Amino acid sequence: MKMDLKQAYKGFVIVCPIVIVLLFIYQMVFVSRFNAREYVVSGADKNSPTYFEYAGRGDSTSEWLKRDFDLNGKKVDLKGQTIDGVLYNHSEDLVSQWNLRINIRGDCYINNAWCGIVEIHQAIGTEDEKVQTLDLRNYKLEDVKLDYYYDGDLLIPLSKGDYVIYYPSQKDSEIPVKPQSELTTGVIFYYLDKLDLDNIDLSFYYYREITNGTVFYIIVTLLMIWIVNLIIYLVSSKIYEDAQKELELKKSGISSMSDIYDSIYIVDIVKNEIVSVVSEAESDLKRPEELGANEQFKNLFRIDCAEGFREELLTFADLSTLSDRMKERKNLTYEYLSKNRGWTRIHFFAMDYVEGQPVDKVVFALQVIDDEKREKDSIVKKVADIEMEREERIDLFRNLAVELIQNCKETLIQEQHIIDESKDEKIREYAIKSKHSVSKTSKLMKDLLEFLKIDDGIYVIKEKEYDFDDVLKDIEADVGPELEGSQVAFTVNVQQHVRSKLYGDDEHIRYIIDSLILNALDGKDISEIKLVVFSKEYGDKLHLVISVRDDGSYGDTDNVKFRLGLVDRILGFMDSKLHIIKDPEGGNEAYFEIDQIIRGQ
Incomplete structure (x- = not known):
């Protein structure tokens, strides 16, 4: 499903500066540590x-x-x-x-x-x-x-x-x-x-500016993309507002002036006569009045109509068939390109209309719509251009997000090496903090990729056989690094025995649980987080209630709203819904219910 263009840009404009700040913090930590390292080369x-x-x-x-x-x-x-x-x-x-x-x-x-x-x-x-x-x-x-x-x-x-x-x-x-x-x-x-x-020993320090390195160029690129998208967002919002006003004014004008045309004639089909009510002088000069109404129209449109429209227009304006064509209709309309006027709209309105009966008299009205047509075409083109630019920016950001996730993955490995091998507690402390920042950046990029899939209407629920115990183990492995260096306790409580072999989308279930735990970790005054699983079998299905509880308070930030909104939308694809319960005395619970097919023990 497609999101509203304005909301899509708003989400990007909000999230992108957060990513830039996180990358800048990482760059500062990395460069500081790089400049502080002493190298010794012997001989x-x-x-x-x-x-x-x-x-x-x-x-x-x-x-x-x-x-x-x-x-x-x-x-x-x-x-x-x-x-x-x-x-x-x-x-x-x-x-x-x-x-x-x-x-x-x-x-x-x-x-x-x-x-x-x-x-x-x-x-x-x-x-x-x-x-x-x-x-x-x-x-x-x-x-x-x-x-x-x-x-x-x-x-x-x-x-x-x-x-x-x-x-x-x-x-x-x-x-x-x-x-x-x-x-x-x-x-x-x-x-x-x-x-x-x-026998010599050279001791030295390298120095690198904060503006050096791939990460800084990514920051600059993201900043430029953000500025461009912010401008596009503001400009497109203004264009949309102006276009909407323009369209409303045109509708109002057409509605209130529907009886005003450049030329109006009363045509007697039976007598083959034509009487001018409101006449355009140029058109009358080209309408031989000594001829019958049908021949006058044919003569007029042969001269006035541009090639490519002439055959259809002569068929539309043929009075010999008009009566039968209007038995079930009160009016007929056709637009064509005039050599003299540009785009023109003509109408036949039935007079004394009786449904199912031949029409004897009609009102013929001619209206020049060249300016209207061109303005509409211009608006449609502007909207199409904006949409194309938006798709190009989203594709660029998607590719950049994938690259950032890969860079974050490699950086996390390097940070873990530093944590495991460094004997300098200060460096280990910096590495742990940097690792957390990079991990959050990676998860935020993954959230954005999920968001873009939904936005592009390509979100797919992939169901397969899986082991629920493996899902819980993977979640505990995911949470472990996030808790490193913190005082937050994490526990998993399975209330009833859960069949191990299930059939469903285990990847998205794991993603949703990870997101809810990460959301709790971003809260305030958190000391404990519990993952609680309830289950009940009925027939060949297992009804799961999965809850993430904490004893702190959620932040009221755009990040939190974005993540919870994204989780709720994913659950919507899985025929489920996210529920949030806030305890007035402190603490939150986020849970969802979902059915999975039982495949075995």
């Missing part, structure tokens, strides 16, 4: 989209010797090397913060690092352990608290187990790191035998 792991790699420059000026260096009283040749480090960000996201830990594997000396600062951990695990943060490009020697050598160059000794943490400089554009980009930094080390900087 130059090229399988990671973001990693760090050190490599010597390889040219002759990047390696040198510091000869006869006094190392604890011993002259040695120290090797110096400039090493470039590159941070590769091959991801689609901005790296907002990062630092690099260089784990020392052998004796060496750090001399410089650019452009940030370094946190040096020296003599780790010994009594001489020291930690200091320095800008090795800009320091005062007296401020250095670490052990060091100085011969014009600062050399800070490091041993196996020591480490250096490099913090990038925002002033020198080392943070943030743009997507699909590379950033080069460098260090200078001195060493005796071998220098190994492969």
Whole structure:
């Protein structure tokens, strides 16, 4: 069955902003959690989209010797090397913060690092352990608290187990790191035998704007659809009101001016004579008065009538057959396209009419209806265009709803992984809240799909054999995630034994019960929800009374009205009805009765 167009748009205009708000909340939670996650990549792991790699420059000026260096009283040749480090960000996201830990594997000396600062951990695990943060490009020697050598160059000794943490400089554009980009930094080390900087740990955070991602584009698309549909709803309402007024005015005008025509003649069929009462001058010029009435009409319409109408019009206006044609009718009407007037309507009204008797005299009236015809055609076209646009928008929203349900399903799986695996209670709390929001969004989309099926007149009740115990188990499985993190108790109470094998539409029964439970969960001050089933056999049928009770209060929102109205309409297809009982002292009961065919135990 088709709903009223205005009501259909009203339902969409109300529900769509709710979906947009829920999706926006989900997007905020998802992006916040994404930006708060710390990533750590060890070594130059090229399988990671973001990693760090050190490599010597390889040219002759990047390696040198510091000869006869006094190392604890011993002259040695120290090797110096400039090493470039590159941070590769091959991801689609901005790296907002990062630092690099260089784990020392052998004796060496750090001399410089650019452009940030370094946190040096020296003599780790010994009594001489020291930690200091320095800008090795800009320091005062007296401020250095670490052990060091100085011969014009600062050399800070490091041993196996020591480490250096490099913090990038925002002033020198080392943070943030743009997507699909590379950033080069460098260090200078001195060493005796071998220098190994492969043992590194890159710690970083990605940053994503709330406007990034598929969900945001869905939100924008939904918002645009909502705005367009709101405009269509307002415009179509105005057009309908104006069209209705126009039609009423035209009806009133035709009714009150039914005796006013462009031309009126009295025709004597027996004598074949015609007398003009109200005459249009142009028509009279083309009506040879010396001819009989029948020939005058034939002559007039041959000249005036457009091709395609002429044969039918001459037959209609043939006075030789008119008397017999009007034995059972008081008037005859025909519309045709005139070459001179445009659309024209002509009438034959019987004079001194006696039912079953031949008509001797008639009144012939001619009326130009060209403007009326065009206006009506214009209105019909406007209405047809609006209906077509509405169907296109509904199809778009239906497809979008199906896609959203699938996205919600995938998101729920991911949220459950986070809940099961995360050790951070705050993240688990966010994930549970987000899961509830996504679940509500999915159920709301399913409600909308059911609504659209009804609206399009394609709602089908599918009956088959099913196990009633399985229906109850499925309902308990559906309700479980909705109760997660809440204090609401849910119980199932089957008053009498219900035959397990029944024949009917179990999918819609389950959908209706799930909807009533979800409606109760959306209420206020809810601490307990009960699903109660009563049954009674008669013949080969089982009469079921299924009730959902709660101890709170229903909200008076459009969501509640929409869901309960949808349930009642579905029950109508199943020859049933939804009943709501509100306890003045608190609590509600929603129940319905339905017959199912018994197939076995």
